[in-house]
Amino acid sequence: MNETETLDVRWFAGAAAAAGREEERVPLPDGGTLGDLVRVLGARGPALARVLAASSFxxxxxxxxxxDALAPGTTLDVLPPFAGG
Incomplete structure (x- = not known):
């Protein structure tokens, strides 16, 4: 993969726990929208799918x-709901 076909994903808090990492480079899905990418990532497992369904981006x-369309070389932050205020 090269940067022209990928974007960086940064996972925070519970999203990092569900993803098993804090950062990764992922290929852009066909169609290139955030929804497309969330579906691809959510297919990794039910725990991650649940976190993604409740997250902000x-x-x-x-x-x-x-x-929203995604562009190569961008950074996506996955922010699950945070406790507290």
């Missing part, structure tokens, strides 16, 4: 939604 520091 930032693409290069900007809030993103399922229909």
């Amino acid at each position: 930032l693409v290069d520091g900007v809030a993103a939604r399922a229909e």
